[in-house]
Amino acid sequence: MHWIDYLIVLVSIAAAIGMGMYFAHRQKDTSTYFAGGGKIPAWAVGISIFATLISSVTFLAYPGAAYADNWILLVQGLMVPIVLVALIGIIVPLFRKVIRLSTYEYFERRFGLFARLYSSFAFTLGHFSKAGTVFFLVSMALATFLNINIYTIVLVLGVTIIILTLLGGMEAIVWMDVVQGALLIGGGVICILILMFGIEGGPSELFSIAAQYDKISFGPYDWDLTQLTFLVMVLNGIFYALQKYGTDQTIVQRYLAAKNDKEAKKAAYIGVLMSVPIWALFMFIGTALFAYYHAQGAPLLPEDIKADEVFPYFIAHELPVGIRGLIIAALAAAAISSLDADLNCLSAIAVQDYYVRFRKHSTDQQQLHFGKWMVVIAGAGAIGVACLYISWGGEGVLGALFSLYAIFSAGIVGIFMLGLFSRRANKQGLYIGIAAAVVFTAYAVLTSTKVDIHGTGVKETLLDLGDWNFSHHKYMLGVYSHLIVLVVGYLASFLFKTPLADKELTIWGYLEERRK
Numbered sequence: 001m002h003w004i005d006y007l008i009v010l011v012s013i014a015a016a017i018g019m020g021m022y023f024a025h026r027q028k029d030t031s032t033y034f035a036g037g038g039k040i041p042a043w044a045v046g047i048s049i050f051a052t053l054i055s056s057v058t059f060l061a062y063p064g065a066a067y068a069d070n071w072i073l074l075v076q077g078l079m080v081p082i083v084l085v086a087l088i089g090i091i092v093p094l095f096r097k098v099i100r101l102s103t104y105e106y107f108e109r110r111f112g113l114f115a116r117l118y119s120s121f122a123f124t125l126g127h128f129s130k131a132g133t134v135f136f137l138v139s140m141a142l143a144t145f146l147n148i149n150i151y152t153i154v155l156v157l158g159v160t161i162i163i164l165t166l167l168g169g170m171e172a173i174v175w176m177d178v179v180q181g182a183l184l185i186g187g188g189v190i191c192i193l194i195l196m197f198g199i200e201g202g203p204s205e206l207f208s209i210a211a212q213y214d215k216i217s218f219g220p221y222d223w224d225l226t227q228l229t230f231l232v233m234v235l236n237g238i239f240y241a242l243q244k245y246g247t248d249q250t251i252v253q254r255y256l257a258a259k260n261d262k263e264a265k266k267a268a269y270i271g272v273l274m275s276v277p278i279w280a281l282f283m284f285i286g287t288a289l290f291a292y293y294h295a296q297g298a299p300l301l302p303e304d305i306k307a308d309e310v311f312p313y314f315i316a317h318e319l320p321v322g323i324r325g326l327i328i329a330a331l332a333a334a335a336i337s338s339l340d341a342d343l344n345c346l347s348a349i350a351v352q353d354y355y356v357r358f359r360k361h362s363t364d365q366q367q368l369h370f371g372k373w374m375v376v377i378a379g380a381g382a383i384g385v386a387c388l389y390i391s392w393g394g395e396g397v398l399g400a401l402f403s404l405y406a407i408f409s410a411g412i413v414g415i416f417m418l419g420l421f422s423r424r425a426n427k428q429g430l431y432i433g434i435a436a437a438v439v440f441t442a443y444a445v446l447t448s449t450k451v452d453i454h455g456t457g458v459k460e461t462l463l464d465l466g467d468w469n470f471s472h473h474k475y476m477l478g479v480y481s482h483l484i485v486l487v488v489g490y491l492a493s494f495l496f497k498t499p500l501a502d503k504e505l506t507i508w509g510y511l512e513e514r515r516k
Helices: 003-026 030-038 042-053 056-068 074-098 104-111 113-146 150-197 202-212 230-246 249-257 261-294 307-318 323-358 364-391 397-408 412-421 427-448 475-493 507-515
Strands: none
Touching: 003 150, 003 323, 030 150, 030 249, 030 323, 030 364, 042 150, 042 249, 042 261, 042 323, 056 113, 056 261, 056 307, 056 323, 074 104, 074 230, 074 249, 074 261, 074 507, 104 113, 104 323, 104 412, 113 150, 113 249, 113 307, 113 323, 113 364, 113 412, 113 427, 150 202, 150 249, 150 261, 150 307, 150 323, 150 364, 202 261, 230 249, 230 412, 230 475, 249 261, 249 323, 261 307, 307 323, 323 364, 412 427, 412 475, 427 475
């Protein structure tokens, strides 16, 4: 690393802190702190949605996946615009109308308190573990590039994100995401250009090698749910789109930051339409890396290098001074863009779903004060999780956390779809559906997860039921749990006589207004 590269990275981190300090004087109430006062332009909110979706994990994982195989992981992202073209016009006005801040307020209004606490707890557990994971992964990469102790990287990056989120609130997050989004796009484009014109024969040779090895493909196309196939990714992508844009606080909170319904819908479309090309860009980087290192006269890779290590190796050894610093700054920016949103939204959930419930007569200033403390606590907790991953080598606890998350967050999209599309569905039926989904998810996790129980190096299934083990691909677990909540919850609702739900909480209220 040249001193110029270090300088670029330091300037990008200082810019994040400066952005938080710039907006600090405006953060005088919860509306401004958590939703920007509902005055942020649609284009900025849209870029912020994009920057939140494109994390440093995408920056590192997509090129590695495309280098090792093909573009099958992109299928999930391609489903997002297909699903949302039909639903954004319904989802955005619904949330802006029926909730104050928390996504899960809708769940309570539709199905009662348990549905709200269940879904908000699932969000908190999932995003808290995600924040720690992102801290860990990006810090591992940055420590390698910068030749700095990894614990120092975790601390510096964590403190930077806490300061940005704590001082500047949603306004600083959105505007910093705009800058970081541009940095991410610029870094990706520069890498592509260097890869395309850095091999003998240029772009034509790159595409020739990619075609020869079948690298730009979305297969296999078998009708098989036990392997990672096109069908599995299509089904997973449909529910991913519904989960991110219909039940994820980090996205729904952005809807509230826009000036009106029209601007909020525009922001959602901008976020989607920017994300898909950038996902494809980083997939193409993986394909280009494969061609770059397989072309005639290509530089040699270390023999034991893994696929997900090739892009970092390329950055460290092939990029010129200054460009290397820019790409590393883009990697750090991707982490900041994702994590600042997580901390702000975890704080919003703590305030709206828990603090306000137990302190019903608290003032807005008390809520704001509590929310800021929660940013610090959540940030410190995420740093702590990252440090645990480092000390344990990233093994074991990561799988355990995701297994627990899978069990306790089962069926969130099913709850949302049941509430949106059926007035007949009631809370009693839903609770039966949730119980069925949790039991199924526990069964699937226990009978499909293999661990080294005895420390002998031989992995065994946690609960071996022989032919009755869950054998489908792990990505199908989420799909099934959502469907179980939807189907079982709907059918079980007929066992209880309850009034039909308020139309304004369902799609039928939207359709009725459209007919007027």
